[in-house]
Amino acid sequence: GQSLEQPSEVTAVEGAIVQINCTYQTSGFYGLSWYQQHDGGAPTFLSYNALDGLEETGRFSSFLSRSDSYGYLLLQELQMKDSASYFCAVIPAGNTGKLIFGQGTTLQVKP
Amino acid sequence: GAVVSQHPSWVICKSGTSVKIECRSLDFQATTMFWYRQFPKQSLMLMATSNEGSKATYEQGVEKDKFLINHASLTLSTLTVTSAHPEDSSFYICSASTMGLHRSGYTFGSGTRLTVV
Numbered sequence: 001g002q003s004l005e006q007p008s009e010v011t012a013v014e015g016a017i018v019q020i021n022c023t024y025q026t027s028g029f030y031g032l033s034w035y036q037q038h039d040g041g042a043p044t045f046l047s048y049n050a051l052d053g054l055e056e057t058g059r060f061s062s063f064l065s066r067s068d069s070y071g072y073l074l075l076q077e078l079q080m081k082d083s084a085s086y087f088c089a090v091i092p093a094g095n096t097g098k099l100i101f102g103q104g105t106t107l108q109v110k111p
Numbered sequence: 112g113a114v115v116s117q118h119p120s121w122v123i124c125k126s127g128t129s130v131k132i133e134c135r136s137l138d139f140q141a142t143t144m145f146w147y148r149q150f151p152k153q154s155l156m157l158m159a160t161s162n163e164g165s166k167a168t169y170e171q172g173v174e175k176d177k178f179l180i181n182h183a184s185l186t187l188s189t190l191t192v193t194s195a196h197p198e199d200s201s202f203y204i205c206s207a208s209t210m211g212l213h214r215s216g217y218t219f220g221s222g223t224r225l226t227v228v
Contacts, residue, residue: 033216042204042219043155087154091216096168097143097208099217101155 002026004088004102011108012078020073020086020105028093032064032071035101038084046086047073075107083109113139113209117220124195124227132190132223134205140185141207145217146178149202161188195227 003025012018022032031050035043049055049064049071061074075082088102114137124130134144142163147155159180160168167180177199179191192199205220 040202040222040224042221044219045217048216096160098145098157098160099206100157101147104154106152 002029002090002092002100004090004100006086006088006102006105008103009106009108011110013110014078014080016078017074017076018078018107020075020088020107022071022073022088022102024069024071024088024090024102026069026090026092029090030093031091032062033089033091033099034060034062034073035087035089036084037087037104043087078109080109080111083107113207113218115141115205115207115218115220117205117223119223120221121224122226124225126196126227127194129191129193130195130225132192132203132205132225134188134190134207134220136186136207136218139207139209141188141209142185143208144182144188145206145208146180146188146190147204147206149204149222155204158190163188192225195225197227200225200227 005023033048034046036046037043046060047062055062059076064071085104085106087104089099116135118133144161146158148158149155157170158173161180161182163182163185169175182188202222204222206217209218
């Protein structure tokens with residue numbers, strides 16, 4: 001099975017940098033994704049790591065280390081609109097194609 | 112490209128009635144769609160995988176007779192919540208596999224807020 005753990009809540013101030021960690025236990029997966037979800041909305045894709053290392057997309061970066069069963073999402077130059085829930089997710093190895101989400105982290109950005 | 116339309120966005124129904132939620136791929140063919148349920152302040156829990164032309168595959172603990180999934184065409188999957196009860200009130204989200212069309216591999220509908228009274 002798959003288990004992805006994230007901190008439940010993180011608070012930071014505008015302009016700061018915040019890192020949201022995701023530790024996982026899984027028998028195998030194709031890659032680690034990150035999604036943002038605002039209250040009442042659908043998940044929005046942020047980043048994807050198929051290989052170990054850092055992926056940078058604007059203010060957001062994501063990192064994966066398969067040997068450490070660990071990944072993180074890094075948000076820079078925080079803005080108030082970044083207040084949302086953030087989920088890591090994996091596609092388990094096999095042919096099901098399904099996407100399994102972590103528990104989610106609620107980020108609150110304060111002025 | 113790779114847009115998924117989900118309807119209705121919200122619905123209120125009486126206990127004991129059935130509610131149908133539609134998920135359409137607008138500009139691509141979706142052979143596989145996924146249905147999720149999300150309770151407040153919780154994660155998205157996968158309910159079932161819907162494959163065009165075949166029976167859906169349900170996750171453990173999901174009642175297939177209560178949550179009927181039909182995927183009769185390459186652009187439409189429906190989820191019917193039968194004999195709804197207040198505990199079925201939740202946010203239901205569909206997604207379509209878009210491997211090769213989108214870097215993430217998935218496109219999500221906008222979700223349906225179901226309230227059973």
